[in-house]
Amino acid sequence: MHTESWQSVGPSLDECIKCNICTSYCPVASVTDLFPGPKYAGPQSQRFRENGQPHSPDHSVDYCSGCRVCNEVCPTGVKIAEINARARAHMAAEEGIPLRNRLLGRNELLGKVGSIAPPLANFGLHNQLSRVLADKVFGIAQDSKLPRWPKGGTFGKWVKKTQDQRLKSDKKVVYYHGCGTMYYEPFIGQATVAVLEHNGYEVIVPPQNCCGLPLLSNGEFDEAEKYHDNNVNKLVGYARDGFDIIGTTPSCTLTLKEEAPELLDKHDADSTDLKMAVWDIFEWIRERWEEGDFRTDFRPINMILPYHAPCQYRAHRVGKPALEILQLIPELDVRESCARCCGSAGTYGYKKEKHLIAMAVGKELFDFVAVQGPGVTMTASDTETCRWQIELGTGLPSRHPIEIVAAAYGLYNLESRQLTN
């Protein structure tokens, strides 16, 4: 277990002044009695989770979705969500991890397997019978939205196939696409490459693997550590050579920057060099734009676009950079969601016992989208599980902001999710 010296988390619990602001804002405590709220599950219970104590005094911490609303509102800076994550990991280690959580933790493996024969895999995963079975046997909620494998193959395959057409340039960036883009949504990667090349950057797509977040959030720390070490080995050379490493999934970039180093006690030079080179794509674009080095030759997009910043941005603490960039597109009427969480919180919403909670949490967001009027044809959000959840809750398609930017450059079709050339 990696729980001894979690540097900045432990001491922060002494800062708690018991004001209950966190409990008032926690979206899960708002909708269910199964979770007593951040103050109780976090700083309060943590007092009894000292080393040598037999077990966690409060199993309800498993219901914390990790959305980090509590961290953001706490006036004294208690790292409640991280305290909870550590407690969940402890519990998992003590009590054994259910097969379901092991499955949900291995989306890279699932992605690879499904990509071998997408139509078959889609049928296998999405038919009525297997969803019922998955629900009954593994506890994967029958009504949650599982991804589909695309027909055209993986993002990696596309990169290889189009390598002669790719821009060569002195300005280079490294792209960390993550599993979602690799196996389920290669078009996000294509839009990203198009946007970066439009700005004169050559895009390097090095070998990489899953960031390990699904494992971390299900408490499988030893496995997660292997993934992290692999990524450090594969990517740290680029960081040392001064390349920016940018990612399109805020949860993956967050894991490389902070989650893995903090939760796994990885504060060695390699992990730190990698951490400091990783950017969320819109964090990076905003920086370029502020320096006058980002093209804004946008075509107007005449539509209302409800935008929901994923919870992981709360942990990045970089504001809402995608919102700032989308607001530069002429005629695009971006409506900012102030909803606390979409509910899905990574793999949380896929768990049978939590699916209804996840949908109840998401209601604030679905209602927000509904009141923007019947003219709304799509929404936007950065993380794939958020988009899938918003699609489930609103019935409207949801896009990554980088797809919107690519479309504004005239490089991408938002309906078909294909590059235009």
Place this chain on the structure above:
Amino acid sequence: MLDLVVIGAGLSGLMAAYTAAQSGLTVRVINKGLGSMHWGAGTVDVLGYAPDAPEKPVQHPFTALANLVVQYPDHPYGLLSSDEIRAGLASFVALTEEIGLPYRGSAESDQNLFLPSPAGAARPVYLAPEAQSAGDLSRSEPMLIVGFKGMRDFFPDLIVQNLAKQGHQARSAFLPLSLVTDRIDANTVHLAEALDDLERRTRLGHELKKLVKIGERIGLPAILGMNDHSVVIADLERLSGVPVFEIPTLPPSVPGIRLYKALRSRLLELGVRIEAGMEVVSAEMTARHNGTPGSIQSVISATSARPYKHRAHNYLLATGGILGGGFNSDHTGHVWETIFDLPLTVPQDRSMWFASGFLSPTGHPIFHGGVVVNDVFQPVDGGKLIFSNLWVAGNILANADPILERSLEGSAIVTGIAAGKAIANL
């Protein structure tokens, strides 16, 4: 580049942001976490106790204010004329009307309201949300204080006892908490959200009608709706047939959260975003040199990796002093302002922080100290401007003890507005 970055999302910061944005400036608010408004009663105290008469609540705050600034010319209120203070409060009232959460003062112009505290004491308050103002103890109707069996943090019997001691007619009654919620454990915010539900508040209204006698008014814990608050109050008054008022609870404060959320929405309409969870850890600045004030190029907040620089032409510090987290201290008693290391009037010797006696009538020096500013709310050192583009407002200002004086929100509002104006008028 933005015109203004406000650090701190309490009343002073938000009022400054609002004022500046209304004048057409581009503004962003950044804050570490939520505070003050979530703890307070949601009311606006302007001056409840004069420093020279700490035992006697102030009836006429503006008369007392005029004396105060003569006696203590350095007091933050002393930086403004009494017309400016009145105008500031009036524009706050207008804003609350606009956001659907109207604040009211005493019917007798210029007097303080006296509202029951969670313990049944009389609190001198200048402005209160409409829902609290009907609790004014200068009104004559007897009070029925209704609590819910099983609700934490609200004690009708205690309130009634203490009100009776002060000569007010009051009695208590209890209803089951299940009228409000089916949940086993709920805090004030969850209860308020539950009463947004039409069916629940209708049931509550019918039960209140059964309890109340003609001519009484009903005091309830401040949980009467979150998003549909004004409708909830109107429904309860209609169904019970008598005036209904809220009494603040222990934190978290529903009235304070309503105000915060309504202000946040109004600011968003003006294009001002509040970015929470941003802890400012340092700033890029040049120091005062050869008679020229220094300047600030950016303030830097912590992120998951590299520092995030917030760049603006101007900066406003509204981090709220020792209570809000704007100051830090070490074991020797050294106290410093956390972002710009501005000079403080706080005693730097631990033994000088506190007067003897927890409830000392003269207050504690540590709460009285803060940042000294000039008449346009820019920090100064020995009368000299420190930074050309920094302003300061709210509870961080020196020479006042807002808790002792009961002047916290009033002073936050008027200094916030004044600083916002000063920046807009550049």
